[in-house]
Amino acid sequence: xxxxxIKNVRIIGIASCMPKHVCYTKDxxxxxxxxxxxxxxxxxxxxxxxDESYTTSDLCVHAAEKLISDLKWDKSEINVLIFVTQxxxxxxxxTACIIQDRLKLSKECYASELPLGCSxxxxxxxxxxxxLSRGTVKKGLLLVGDARLFQKTTDPLxxxxxxxxxxxxxxxxxxxxxxxxxxxxxxxxxIIPDGGTRNQVSQSSFELEDxxxxxxxxxxxxxxxxxxxxxxxxxxPKSIKKAMxxxxxxxxxxxxxILHQANIQIDEIIRKKLNLTADKVxxxxxxxxNTSSASIPVTISTQLKxxxxxxxxxxxxxxxxxxxxxxxxxxxxxxxxxxxxxxV
Amino acid sequence: xxKLLKSIAEIxxxxxxxxxxxxxxYEEWDxxxxxxxxxxLDSDYGITMNGKEIQSFDSIEDLCNEVLKRTKx
Numbered sequence: 064x065x066x067x068x069i070k071n072v073r074i075i076g077i078a079s080c081m082p083k084h085v086c087y088t089k090d091x092x093x094x095x096x097x098x099x100x101x102x103x104x105x106x107x108x109x110x111x112x113x114d115e116s117y118t119t120s121d122l123c124v125h126a127a128e129k130l131i132s133d134l135k136w137d138k139s140e141i142n143v144l145i146f147v148t149q150x151x152x153x154x155x156x157x158t159a160c161i162i163q164d165r166l167k168l169s170k171e172c173y174a175s176e177l178p179l180g181c182s183x184x185x186x187x188x189x190x191x192x193x194x195l196s197r198g199t200v201k202k203g204l205l206l207v208g209d210a211r212l213f214q215k216t217t218d219p220l221x222x223x224x225x226x227x228x229x230x231x232x233x234x235x236x237x238x239x240x241x242x243x244x245x246x247x248x249x250x251x252x253x254i255i256p257d258g259g260t261r262n263q264v265s266q267s268s269f270e271l272e273d274x275x276x277x278x279x280x281x282x283x284x285x286x287x288x289x290x291x292x293x294x295x296x297x298x299x300p301k302s303i304k305k306a307m308x309x310x311x312x313x314x315x316x317x318x319x320x321i322l323h324q325a326n327i328q329i330d331e332i333i334r335k336k337l338n339l340t341a342d343k344v345x346x347x348x349x350x351x352x353n354t355s356s357a358s359i360p361v362t363i364s365t366q367l368k369x370x371x372x373x374x375x376x377x378x379x380x381x382x383x384x385x386x387x388x389x390x391x392x393x394x395x396x397x398x399x400x401x402x403x404x405x406x407v
Numbered sequence: 408x409x410k411l412l413k414s415i416a417e418i419x420x421x422x423x424x425x426x427x428x429x430x431x432x433y434e435e436w437d438x439x440x441x442x443x444x445x446x447x448l449d450s451d452y453g454i455t456m457n458g459k460e461i462q463s464f465d466s467i468e469d470l471c472n473e474v475l476k477r478t479k480x
Binding site: 101287288289292293295297298328332 | 432441
């Protein structure tokens with residue numbers, strides 16, 4: 064029963080950064096099986112932001128700088144930095160340490176990295192919130208994103224994004240209520256087989272293999288779409304329902320339900336299972352694609368800008384995917400600050 | 408059974424399915440068709456099946472029998 068409640072902490076602001084370069088599905092799809100229209104219909108993705116000259120940490124640093132400056136935060140007060148990504152700058156050291164220096168944060172900083180994908184923002188939030196809820200540290204940054212193509216030329220889903228979420232100790236705040244789950248038996252549903260210590264890089268890592276009709280090498284990420292699909296449509300609604308039952312909440316309590324932007328079919332099935340109207344479940348998928356762990360903050364910052372800034376808003380968010388790993392979080396914001404989208 | 412066969416025929420884009428055939432013997436059977444079938448079993452029958460399971464059946468008839476068995480439980 065992985066339920067947690069963490070009080071006295073709240074989200075103050077969110078910023079997202081993406082590359083300027085827009086990649087349109089209709090221009091870029093390399094697949095003889097489906098045409099672009101069919102692909103857009105089944106995924107809901109019309110365009111994405113891609114630019115391989117940026118790493119995840121580059122995008123997150125831009126988002127963080129913008130948010131820190133918008134909030135007029137004193138950098139010396141930021142003593143918690145959590146970086147969530149599946150695309151670190153190096154295999155080691157931790158990119159979180161590098162970001163501490165790039166942002167010129169105090170050396171009195173707890174910096175740690177969490178290698179999770181689509182569930183990553185929710186997990187990262189639980190880390191940051193639990194560090195801050197004690198009140199000994201007042202301000203923390205959660206930097207989350209991925210800027211890495213699954214496959215070099217044919218990846219049709221992924222959009223690059225780096226996000227920053229500003230979290231603050233706040234005496235008396237209702238905080239966060241979480242439900243988490245993990246099923247490592249599905250570890251190979253989405254996997255890069257080589258490059259870690261289990262299968263170290265060798266000559267054979269570069270040899271092309273036939274994976275579900277596609278040629279790819281063992282350093283590219285492969286996905287068993289059907290397994291991920293059946294996992295997502297069954298697990299995400301269950302996690303949301305479990306969280307609500309445990310904490311005695313109702314879906315009608317929430318202004319918005321933000322789902323990981325997997326693809327339109329998955330998200331629509333989840334939305335319908337929860338009987339939620341479309342206006343409560345905004346999507347950033349159409350314009351920005353599947354932005355991995357960044358998809359929840361990207362959806363909030365691009366789709367809810369102008370709708371949540373000057374009021375109280377109740378959120379329920381669910382991230383689910385690679386691991387397999389999932390998490391649901393419920394929280395409220397008052398006058399949430401959303402920075403303008405940073406484009407680099 | 409008839410309703411399920413009709414839905415499978417729609418997914419495979421054929422008039423009628425031959426129960427003795429495997430899903431993979433149909434030209435239209437691919438990962439997108441698989442997703443449609445998983446979604447159908449989930450929404451209309453309340454059954455969660457993953458890709459491996461769906462493709463493990465020797466015939467469409469076996470798949471249908473399994474679905475019927477599970478819906479009766």
